[in-house]
Amino acid sequence: MMNDEIYYNKERIREELNQDLSQDDSHRSGILFARRARLARGVGLAAMFFPIAGVLVTHFHTGGWWLLLVGWAFIWPHLAWQLACRSAVPHRSEILNLKIDAVITGVWTGLMGVTTLPAAALIVMIGMNLMGSGGFRLFIAGIMIMLLSTLATLQLTGTLVLRLPGPLEWGLTLPVLMLYPMLFAWVSHRTALRLAEHKRRLELMSTRDGMTGVFNRRHWEILLRNEYDQCRRSQCAGTLLIIDIDHFKTINDTWGHDVGDEAIVAITRQLQLTLRSCDVIGRFGGDEFAVIMSRTSAESAIAAMSRVHERLKNMPLPGAPAQRLRISVGVAPWGPQFGHYREWLKAADVALYKAKNAGRGRTEVAA
Structure with missing residues (x-):
């Protein structure tokens, strides 16, 4: 007679469910992960275009920075999505995309000045994306990447680290600081609902007969x-x-x-x-x-x-x-x-x- 405590051990049931996950399931979950990041990245970077553009206008930066800004704000979100979709491992590809976000954030932070309001809003936004996507470990890695990228940009451009925000920067950045956390919370809420539904379906599959429903x-x-x-x-x-x-x-x-x-x-x-x-x-x-x-x-x-x-x-x-x-x-x-x-x-x-x-x-x- 089998030992009931072993047979009905919850950890064993979880292991069996995990073993049943196929490669297609892993790929599909990676695509869903990239899709969630795509929404946050696309809206967030488009919104940050205007605060960063305000800094470029105020401080008379050259046209090359404008090309980088347009490509980063409006082209990069779609390119990152395509890279993740076409990857054999979408989840890993999207983590790399988030690290690239951290690199570019460091570049803009160094160019605008560490203490400017748009730089602070950008760091907060990318930090939320990193924490929400990969937890504390990815967040720390992203912050380190931002710091190195910022120091490198400061060294190359000679930008002043201390710079007080003007009225234009306040007007363009405050809406982003107010609305982006709401967007992030909404995306997190939708994700939580999907996870709850997925858990309910897994529980149903683990307790019910597929043909009869009993x-x-x-x-x-x-x-x-x-x-x-x-x-x-x-x-x-x-x-x-x-x-x-x-x-x-x-x-x-x-x-x-x-x-x-x-x-x-x-x-x-x-x-x-x-x-x-x-x-x-x-x-x-x-x-x-x-x-x-x-x-x-x-x-x-x-x-x-x-x-x-x-x-x-x-x-x-x-x-x-x-x-x-x-x-x-x-x-x-x-x-x-x-x-x-x-x-x-x-x-x-x-x-x-x-x-x-x-x-x-x-x-x-x-x-």
Whole structure:
């Protein structure tokens, strides 16, 4: 018997999910990462064009700096996006783009003067992008790159480090300082919503059967263990059912696997229509199902299965109108004689084979 603490260890489940991620998933997540950075970069650099242009106009810098400014503000965001999209590893390419942003930020900081308001706004903007994209490590690396780039630019241009901002710089830069953090917060909010939805889908995939939508075996057994513990603590009633589609292999061999899938979905649908919303349905794989009926006696469970048997008698399959579905059911009410939830499960399984050996299409109760 397997060790439950190992089997249901959350870390192991996470590792299995991570192992299932394909190279396509990694590439897709890198593209999404680059797309988020593209929006922040495109809007932010376009907005910074005007404060930096104000400094260039005020201090009469040459035309080469204007060409750099136009290319950086309006061409570089699109070029960075294309470089990331065409890269085999988009995430790594986008990290490199962010470091290039830090280099250019250092150049403008050195050219405008370290204490100017546009330089401060630019450092804040790129710093937010670095922190939001790569955390503290990328932020520190980016700051170091900015510092080296700034010192190199100061050395080459001889720009004054201390320079007081004028009215033009205030007027052009304050809107950026006010609006860009709001844009960054909005992008972060959208990212958080996507991550929450992605997490919800992963959780759904890890607990549900892909064909029927009911619980898969692993998660269903977790719920069974919880129900067993609840019954043992409170001595309340509980009934376990194991259900098997009769002659399922014959259906597959005669009508094809598509009709076999129809049969599985049809049985699931009938169980959902007949049982209560609180009853826990699971698929064990293949043609076998299991149900946990909490606080329910064996008699009530048998009555519910009788209704399912009656429904199936008059329910044709769309792909095989002549085929009638039948199920065999094993029922095991909880009792103190079960020292482990797997013993309870075994009792229902024995009752199922008793139903099969008695002619199928019936419900049997564990002795």
